Amino acid sequence: MNGYELISKIADESREEMVARRRDFHKHAETGWFEMRTSSIIAGILTDLGYEVLVGEDVCDKEARMGVPSDAELEKGYERAVAQGANPDFIEATRGGMTGVIGILRCGEGPTVAMRFDIDALGVFESAEKDHRPTAEGFASINYGSMHACGHDGHGTIGLGVAKALMAVKDQLHGTVKLIFQPAEEGVRGAKSIVEKGHLDGVDYFVGAHLTKKTEDNPADFGPGSYGSLATCKYDVTFHGLAAHAGGAPQLGKNAMLAAATAVLNLYAIPRNGEGVTRINVGRLIAGSGRNVICDEAKMEIEVRGATTKLNEFMSEYAERILKSAAAMHDCTVDIRLMGSSISLDSDRDFCDTITKVCTEKMGLVPLADPSIRKNGGSEDVAYMMQRVQEQGGKASFMRLMTTMAAPGHNRRYDFDESVLPKGVKAFAGIALYLLGE
Numbered sequence: 001m002n003g004y005e006l007i008s009k010i011a012d013e014s015r016e017e018m019v020a021r022r023r024d025f026h027k028h029a030e031t032g033w034f035e036m037r038t039s040s041i042i043a044g045i046l047t048d049l050g051y052e053v054l055v056g057e058d059v060c061d062k063e064a065r066m067g068v069p070s071d072a073e074l075e076k077g078y079e080r081a082v083a084q085g086a087n088p089d090f091i092e093a094t095r096g097g098m099t100g101v102i103g104i105l106r107c108g109e110g111p112t113v114a115m116r117f118d119i120d121a122l123g124v125f126e127s128a129e130k131d132h133r134p135t136a137e138g139f140a141s142i143n144y145g146s147m148h149a150c151g152h153d154g155h156g157t158i159g160l161g162v163a164k165a166l167m168a169v170k171d172q173l174h175g176t177v178k179l180i181f182q183p184a185e186e187g188v189r190g191a192k193s194i195v196e197k198g199h200l201d202g203v204d205y206f207v208g209a210h211l212t213k214k215t216e217d218n219p220a221d222f223g224p225g226s227y228g229s230l231a232t233c234k235y236d237v238t239f240h241g242l243a244a245h246a247g248g249a250p251q252l253g254k255n256a257m258l259a260a261a262t263a264v265l266n267l268y269a270i271p272r273n274g275e276g277v278t279r280i281n282v283g284r285l286i287a288g289s290g291r292n293v294i295c296d297e298a299k300m301e302i303e304v305r306g307a308t309t310k311l312n313e314f315m316s317e318y319a320e321r322i323l324k325s326a327a328a329m330h331d332c333t334v335d336i337r338l339m340g341s342s343i344s345l346d347s348d349r350d351f352c353d354t355i356t357k358v359c360t361e362k363m364g365l366v367p368l369a370d371p372s373i374r375k376n377g378g379s380e381d382v383a384y385m386m387q388r389v390q391e392q393g394g395k396a397s398f399m400r401l402m403t404t405m406a407a408p409g410h411n412r413r414y415d416f417d418e419s420v421l422p423k424g425v426k427a428f429a430g431i432a433l434y435l436l437g438e
């Protein structure tokens with residue numbers, strides 16, 4: 001049996017174990033920076049397999065994390081993780097939202113291959129309807145308001161399957177494997193802090209993947225790459241004014257609501273850009289304290305996007321100018337807090353060809369029909385990792401793992417066909433063996 005056959009055998013034989021693990025992650029869904037139970041369990045499994053394991057402050061640069069919840073919320077999350085069966089050997093390291101795990105396998109001289117698996121859930125209330133399979137089969141989220149509605153429970157599970165498969169062929173590997181279990185992908189908050197910590201420095205090949213919906217009649221198992229996700233910035237904006245009596249002395253107030261309202265209308269008036277598509281959205285606005293009080297505080301959640309990093313910068317700079325000017329018009333001040341960001345991603349075409357070759361010829365998987373490399377419509381912070389690798393002369397790709405889904409991503413009835421789990425292991429582990437074994 002050669003290495004590829006051994007990987008396939010292990011992937012197929014691990015199917016039940018992976019389904020159970022995926023369902024355990026699903027049931028104990030944790031949103032960004034709360035993945036403390038999840039991280040502790042991943043760290044325990046990687047350690048048992050024989051990996052060198054990084055946890056806590058060794059994974060993410062603490063200050064570069066974006067959109068981190070309050071200390072009080074994180075402490076509650078920590079207590080919940082402990083109560084829900086976190087691994088006691090690793091949970092302490094994750095306290096305060098220092099989530100994420102990196103497993104390293106060193107096999108002598110050779111290139112470094114990094115593979116990324118995101119592990120966070122979404123702030124979605126999972127369906128309790130009886131025909132929603134996770135509910136019917138008892139693995140719906142018990143953490144009300146947190147749900148794996150984007151398949152990252154599958155991503156983390158595939159990563160652990162890859163760890164097991166690669167350990168079994170490690171005598172055939174020449175180089176280093178880094179398995180990155182990334183926190184806080186939702187809201188594009190986590191990847192940059194891993195890059196800032198230096199974990200992508202010196203990486204020669206990088207692969208990430210996302211589960212993607214396929215139709216019942218489509219035989220494809222994977223797409224070797226994708227391109228063109230939107231660059232984006234997410235901001236929490238707070239206008240500060242001064243409260244005053246609305247009847248007695250309104251002239252003494254500084255109206256934060258007026259500043260915010262001025263900003264909303266003008267944000268949507270940012271001109272189109274001839275270089276490509278852009279987006280602006282004000283998703284939330286909360287202002288004021290009562291009918292007869294001049295409003296002293298207004299909070300907004302906004303985001304901008306652009307087809308390229310440059311277009312996104314155009315949007316963010318314009319938006320910032322509007323926010324500051326709107327505040328100044330009404331003698332208010334404004335705090336603009338970056339809560340998440342990503343650049344645009346692009347997969348290396350020649351590397352995608354290599355991936356297609358390995359996944360089809362060595363692993364027996366079916367590629368997407370032409371065009372096999374497709375445009376990514378959303379935003380993905382894996383782009384930061386890819387960019388760091390590519391600017392050093394390395395190759396990177398963000399794949400698709402195709403599977404049927406019960407509902408679209410981010411929907412409360414989301415679920416996926418778990419037969420993708422062993423296929424994902426075959427794809428990732430086969431690529432690593434090819435890059436380090438031949």
Ligand SMILES: [Zn+2]
Nearest residue numbers: 150151152210
């Ligand atoms: Zn996702």
